[in-house]
Amino acid sequence: MPSSRPAAPIVPAAGDPRASLRAHAEDKLADLAARDRRRLAVETRALDAVTVTRGGRRLVNVSSNDYLGLAHDPRVIAAAQAAAAAHGTGAGASRLITGEHPEVVALEAELAAFKGAEAALVFSSGYAANLGIVSALAGRSDLIVIDDLAHNCLHMGARLSGATVHRFAHNDAACAHDLLARHRSGARHALLLTDGVFSMDGDRAPVAALARVAAAHDAWLLVDDAHGLGVVAAGHGAGEGACVPLAMGTLSKALGSQGGYVCADRPVIELLRNRARSFVYSTGLAPASAAAARAALAIVAAEPERCARPQALAARVAEALDLPAPDSPVLPIVLGAEQAALDAQAALEARGYLGVAVRPPTVPPGTARLRISLSAALSDAAVAGLIDALRAVVAETGR
Numbered sequence: 001m002p003s004s005r006p007a008a009p010i011v012p013a014a015g016d017p018r019a020s021l022r023a024h025a026e027d028k029l030a031d032l033a034a035r036d037r038r039r040l041a042v043e044t045r046a047l048d049a050v051t052v053t054r055g056g057r058r059l060v061n062v063s064s065n066d067y068l069g070l071a072h073d074p075r076v077i078a079a080a081q082a083a084a085a086a087h088g089t090g091a092g093a094s095r096l097i098t099g100e101h102p103e104v105v106a107l108e109a110e111l112a113a114f115k116g117a118e119a120a121l122v123f124s125s126g127y128a129a130n131l132g133i134v135s136a137l138a139g140r141s142d143l144i145v146i147d148d149l150a151h152n153c154l155h156m157g158a159r160l161s162g163a164t165v166h167r168f169a170h171n172d173a174a175c176a177h178d179l180l181a182r183h184r185s186g187a188r189h190a191l192l193l194t195d196g197v198f199s200m201d202g203d204r205a206p207v208a209a210l211a212r213v214a215a216a217h218d219a220w221l222l223v224d225d226a227h228g229l230g231v232v233a234a235g236h237g238a239g240e241g242a243c244v245p246l247a248m249g250t251l252s253k254a255l256g257s258q259g260g261y262v263c264a265d266r267p268v269i270e271l272l273r274n275r276a277r278s279f280v281y282s283t284g285l286a287p288a289s290a291a292a293a294r295a296a297l298a299i300v301a302a303e304p305e306r307c308a309r310p311q312a313l314a315a316r317v318a319e320a321l322d323l324p325a326p327d328s329p330v331l332p333i334v335l336g337a338e339q340a341a342l343d344a345q346a347a348l349e350a351r352g353y354l355g356v357a358v359r360p361p362t363v364p365p366g367t368a369r370l371r372i373s374l375s376a377a378l379s380d381a382a383v384a385g386l387i388d389a390l391r392a393v394v395a396e397t398g399r
């Protein structure tokens with residue numbers, strides 16, 4: 001596009017603050033590269049739910065969280081297209097400014113019904129949801145007890161809240177109990193935070209035990225079920241059957257759309273509508289994203305066999321590779337060093353599969369891994385090929 005302003009110089013002159021900013025960025029990037037932790041964005045085009053092209057090659061995608069293949073389902077696409085055509089591509093402003101879009105209102109009602117809650121609130125992403133929920137419900141006089149391996153957005157929400165934060169050992173409800181027993185009495189309110197399915201390990205939280213711990217200490221349990229909705233408990237998610245007053249999740253994984261949500265009692269939702277800053281001060285979800293999520297949620301409710309397939313495929317791969325039986329569609333193959341995980345990703349790619357290397361700080365130091373996630377859309381032949389490829393890669397990388 002033509003511009004009336006001269007192009008900015010690419011390298012700022014010494015003394016220009018951009019020069020020190022640029023030098024700072026270059027130093028940090030060099031440090032990340034030296035530790036094999038620099039991340040690169042690689043252009044990748046999705047051809048369908050499980051096929052991508054990258055660097056001119058076709059690859060089978062076993063790194064996506066589109067667990068049910070719904071981001072490419074014709075019914076979901078048609079719903080998004082119709083909503084965009086009817087209502088435009090963007091919400092225009094915060095929902096408190098431009099008003100509630102009927103697609104979003106309907107989505108919230110359907111999410112609440114699906115999760116057996118009084119009400120739901122939708123945010124622009126799962127990350128934004130957790131930042132907003134945790135910092136709205138906890139403040140300086142409060143206590144937050146959080147699983148050590150909970151997702152970064154829960155940890156950041158806890159930090160933003162200003163509450164006193166204690167981490168409990170991963171999935172250790174007794175440890176959470178001890179921390180609450182020790183620190184609860186000095187705090188006004190307490191929040192207990194966990195993922196339902198852990199994104200990098202694929203294991204499930206002991207939600208029922210945590211709910212009992214929370215009840216014993218009047219703590220508010222939040223379960224982030226970003227990786228559980230649509231794929232565990234016949235699609236209902238990891239907290240199914242337990243008392244979870246804050247059932248959070250995302251629209252961007254099994255539902256194949258974009259956005260985050262929380263289901264809770266109506267006054268809690270109304271409080272969040274008023275006080276969650278990532279809701280109040282952020283543009284509402286695009287109508288097309290809400291419509292896509294609605295169509296996907298209807299498929300989840302109607303097709304439990306589709307919801308069961310990703311974990312069944314993960315179990316097939318785990319058995320073939322002598323790995324522990326998985327709790328979800330996520331299969332970690334822990335390799336240790338950053339470079340080992342990068343080598344494994346490259347070796348897998350050479351065999352036609354895109355499985356991503358996950359390195360610290362996303363996972364603890366010394367536990368870099370290949371994270372394989374199985375989609376219901378994978379054919380049995382593609383899964384058989386994946387097993388062969390992973391066997392060869394694991395042998396090559398010396399695990």
Ligand SMILES: Cc1ncc(COP(=O)(O)O)c(C=O)c1O
Pocket residue numbers: 125126127128151153195199224226227250251252258259260
């Ligand atoms: C456990 C968990 N919670 C929240 C999020 C954030 O959700 P979103 O991608 O919708 O921002 C993620 C995404 O990776 C996640 O894995």
